[in-house]
Amino acid sequence: MSDKVLMKGNEALAEAAIIASCRHYFGYPITPQTEVAAYMAKRMPKIGGTFLQAESEIAAINMVYGVSSTGHRVMTSSSSPGISLKGEGLSYMAGADLPALVVNVQRGGPGLGGIQPSQSDYFQATKGGAHGDFHMIVMAPASVQEMADLTVKGFELADKYRMTAMILADGTMGQMMEPVSLEYDIKPMPEKPWATTGTKMQRGHNIINSLSLVPEELERLNFERYKKYEQIEENETLYEEYMMDDAEICIAAFGIAARVSKNAVNEARRQGIKAGLIRPITLWPFPSAPFKKASERVKSFISVELSMGQMIEDVRLATECRVPVTLCNRVGGMIPSPEMVLEAIKEAAKNGGAR
Amino acid sequence: MSTTQFLFAGFGGQGILFAGKFAAYKGLMNEKHVSWLPSYGPEMRGGTASCSVIISDDPVGSPIVSKPDVLVAMNLPSLDRYEDAVATGGTIFVDSTLIDRKVKRADAAVYYVPATRLASDNGIPTLANMILMGNILKVMNDFDEDGVNAALKKVISAKHADMLEVNLKALKIGAEY
Numbered sequence: 001m002s003d004k005v006l007m008k009g010n011e012a013l014a015e016a017a018i019i020a021s022c023r024h025y026f027g028y029p030i031t032p033q034t035e036v037a038a039y040m041a042k043r044m045p046k047i048g049g050t051f052l053q054a055e056s057e058i059a060a061i062n063m064v065y066g067v068s069s070t071g072h073r074v075m076t077s078s079s080s081p082g083i084s085l086k087g088e089g090l091s092y093m094a095g096a097d098l099p100a101l102v103v104n105v106q107r108g109g110p111g112l113g114g115i116q117p118s119q120s121d122y123f124q125a126t127k128g129g130a131h132g133d134f135h136m137i138v139m140a141p142a143s144v145q146e147m148a149d150l151t152v153k154g155f156e157l158a159d160k161y162r163m164t165a166m167i168l169a170d171g172t173m174g175q176m177m178e179p180v181s182l183e184y185d186i187k188p189m190p191e192k193p194w195a196t197t198g199t200k201m202q203r204g205h206n207i208i209n210s211l212s213l214v215p216e217e218l219e220r221l222n223f224e225r226y227k228k229y230e231q232i233e234e235n236e237t238l239y240e241e242y243m244m245d246d247a248e249i250c251i252a253a254f255g256i257a258a259r260v261s262k263n264a265v266n267e268a269r270r271q272g273i274k275a276g277l278i279r280p281i282t283l284w285p286f287p288s289a290p291f292k293k294a295s296e297r298v299k300s301f302i303s304v305e306l307s308m309g310q311m312i313e314d315v316r317l318a319t320e321c322r323v324p325v326t327l328c329n330r331v332g333g334m335i336p337s338p339e340m341v342l343e344a345i346k347e348a349a350k351n352g353g354a355r
Numbered sequence: 356m357s358t359t360q361f362l363f364a365g366f367g368g369q370g371i372l373f374a375g376k377f378a379a380y381k382g383l384m385n386e387k388h389v390s391w392l393p394s395y396g397p398e399m400r401g402g403t404a405s406c407s408v409i410i411s412d413d414p415v416g417s418p419i420v421s422k423p424d425v426l427v428a429m430n431l432p433s434l435d436r437y438e439d440a441v442a443t444g445g446t447i448f449v450d451s452t453l454i455d456r457k458v459k460r461a462d463a464a465v466y467y468v469p470a471t472r473l474a475s476d477n478g479i480p481t482l483a484n485m486i487l488m489g490n491i492l493k494v495m496n497d498f499d500e501d502g503v504n505a506a507l508k509k510v511i512s513a514k515h516a517d518m519l520e521v522n523l524k525a526l527k528i529g530a531e532y
Contacts, residue, residue, distance in 0.1 A: 005509070006379055006391065032395055115395070176418050177376070177391040179383055256417075263416035338417055 095210025116333025247276025489529025
């Protein structure tokens, strides 16, 4: 392990993006993701890449739109209020079927909110992100290593499906340091015959656009896009199960909440309570299957979140409300403690899952 | 199977985050799992700084330290704020130059090190943090010169290689106190 280096999550993510051949970064500083931009500012000029601090988040996402149109790997990063500003661009990119990586290192909201960690942009990230029918592939790292790994994966999936992939992290993941290994076998970027690279008088024009004024045509595009989403749901769902083999109480948690919950599960096991954890790694597509399977056996679910209860809705949908699903949460930049989660587990065990 | 949770706390500028980072690398050199989590935001800018470091035989779960096994307090507000949080039977290191009261907890092992005075007496006024760190390593039976050097090389970038020697000096002063 000593060959590993300690890196902040934000820096590991930035370096992983460079390893994944991203040479264009556009952003605007905001705590707690500023290290991503700072790292890119330092590294990009040395490797012939572009780092540009835009005049605003809106400008940055539209620069991403532009570079993506030319077929190059490109990214932007921000934190919650900044992501809201990027909303219009995200929707346009979905309408134009453009790949990109977008990073949200979440902080407490709504509004300008605070700067401490949060998961309260779950709805925004997983239910589209802006106007119109669309999805982004949303991935939630729970370690510095995953901040890097999922970044590489995000670029690959974005290109594969011609859509935005989002890393939905939080202040803790961005700021913490852990050992990380950045050795990847980067697959060559897929051909992008749709990119606007100049016709050289050899082919017709490629047009990148999200405007479509003929309803029949726009409907067709939407239906096609959702066929693609079905494939993604089938093939790209990621999750981790922890102590689920004989679990009677199942925790649902992602990111930092999953890290805290693991401590609580371990302590519950020491006290003789059969607790387990399902950690969604992709939040969209949501790993419904393991939750559905667990719901045939476990007595109850506890959704541990740094929000007022957002993922809990997907847990209830996945489990078809067969057994109770309760919420254990802190918000506003606060993080549930392992003791708080343990109490919720004990409470659930006491109730025996009775409604 | 063992896990040690450290909380380093003091003023911004005392090298709290640096000391924590060194401790994490020292753990990494010992083939342990480690995590380091700083406080961030306005409190970093002139107020209190703190960081959570976990060194464990097992993968680290939550990186947040709320009940430290080891508290390193480099100013009075930090001791006031975190003394009660220390785990039963835990250890508290106090910079006794800057903190003139005694620790109230009777169930904790307490080490008073006049780190800030030792630092200025030895002409390294900015390295009280590493003097404390040296004492911590001695108390925890973890002061091996090779490991310390290796960790220092990780935490001090090549650009600042001239700082290696004084940091080592500080660690030794702490270890010999």
